[in-house]
Amino acid sequence: MSELQEELRREIEKRRTFAIISHPDAGKTTLTEKLLLYGGAIHLAGSIKSRKTQRHAVSDWMEIEKQRGISVTSSVLQFDYDGCRINILDTPGHQDFSEDTYRTLMAVDSAVMVIDVAKGVEAQTKKLFKVCSERGIPIFTFVNKLDHYGKAPIDIMDEIENVLGIRSYPMNWPIGQDGQYLGVYDRRNKKVLLFAADTSHGQQARIADVYDPEDPAVVARIGEENFQALKDDIDLLDEAGEPFDMEKVNAGELTPMFFGSAMTNFGVQDFLEGYIRMAPTPQPRPSSDGLIAPDDEKFSGFVFKIQANMNPAHRDRLAFIRICSGKFERNMSVWHERSDKLIKLAQPQQFLAQDRQIIDTAYPGDIVGLFDPGIFGIGDTICDEHHKFKYADFPVFPPERFARVQAKDTMKRKQFVKGMEQLTQEGAIQLFQQAGAGMESYIVGTVGTLQFEVLEYRLKNEYNVDIIMQMQPYEVARWLAFEDGREVTPASLKGADRGMFVYDRHQNPVLLVNNEWALGWITDNNPDLLLNHVPFDKKEA
Structure with missing residues (x-):
């Protein structure tokens, strides 16, 4: 083995690269920040919602994110912990930014799914889980907000299996009940971890006191009732629960589950250390x-x-x-x-x-x-120039919302064009030009409506351009081609006036229509027309 290969294998063994996925407001960005806190990358954690100190999450860097308290771009964060180098990709939670999340998931080796203990598996979590599942990405689950009243842990397990179709293996189990949790039981090490009261409001690392389960101090601290409930739960998990199988974890068929509260740092270190131990290193x-x-x-x-x-x-x-x-x-x-x-x-x-x-x-x-x-x-x-190849293409999301956008001040056209082109290259929007129209305006396509708000904000704040935006009634876009290869133009397409005929950035013809019914009429009247949800050389997400 060459020196370089030895160096590579040593460094690869240290790497863990993962994305955090969840429904909005499940606590994903807060968990990201607390992992940085335990990794020593930051020394004082701020809460997105903390109005007193006006601190914001480290991973939310764009001004609009701080104002709204949501993540609309993927952040990249790196820190070292216990001999490992951790690369976290914090993804947008809002469904309108699923494209950015999807692309981020192409760049990771595993994912951490954050679930709100009170709300369980939510809509956006289902969508993101499906993406991970299709790619066979190992998924680790963090059940969050145990400092609040929520569903029973066993009910969360059932919901994950019934809604997502994946079995779970609790790596730890909460001690207590209904938001009054005192610690967790570490199933792997057979230890009880009890936490002192959180006096720093989650701003400082929280260290657990570790006990053997039979230590009399455990009953003294948690009470006889909680102790008996813990014993019963662990007996049930050991007898009737899914056995731990690392091969199933690596195949994305079993999710190791951790319980905690990112806001109060309850169980965060236990999760971080468990994740590092089990998560895959960089994959082929x-x-x-x-x-x-x-x-x-x-x-x-x-x-x-x-x-x-x-x-x-x-x-x-x-x-x-x-x-x-x-x-x-x-x-x-x-x-x-x-x-x-x-x-x-x-x-x-x-x-x-x-x-x-x-x-x-x-x-x-x-x-x-x-x-x-x-x-x-x-x-x-x-x-390397001596080994040329291409990695698999990224899937494309078909746009579903459209608006005509132009600069309010025609003297700022240059900045307007630059801003539109750069934001298109980021993948935040898709840009179209109406056939026969001048260059004063663009037709912008997005997956969701929130992207228009971000577009307007960023053009104003980053390019000093105010815009006029007119929402369009179209909800369906189709890329067009004739079977015989002849050019598709408004004149050659029967029914082109039933929608809007536009060209994408690469001059491919696209038709925007109100609904599938209108599309059906055009298909019936152009029997040799080929239609695609995305450009013909791309695949749909």
């Missing part, structure tokens, strides 16, 4: 050249996110790269698959939300930000 990735192993000495990676203006002072643009194989080195030259050119990877950075530092090296599993002058696109492969 499918490509046009077969599976690419992380310890392959030749460097490769792909772009899964582009973000403009993370630093308002510099108005820069960063491409986020997931390193898949080999060793990344600052200023290295690599082959860029889409342009078929060699490019130099200068100014590589790693992150703690918007705080960043220049790095010299990185390894498979790491996320690196690269200054992007406009050459990168989402899904681009970069690799």
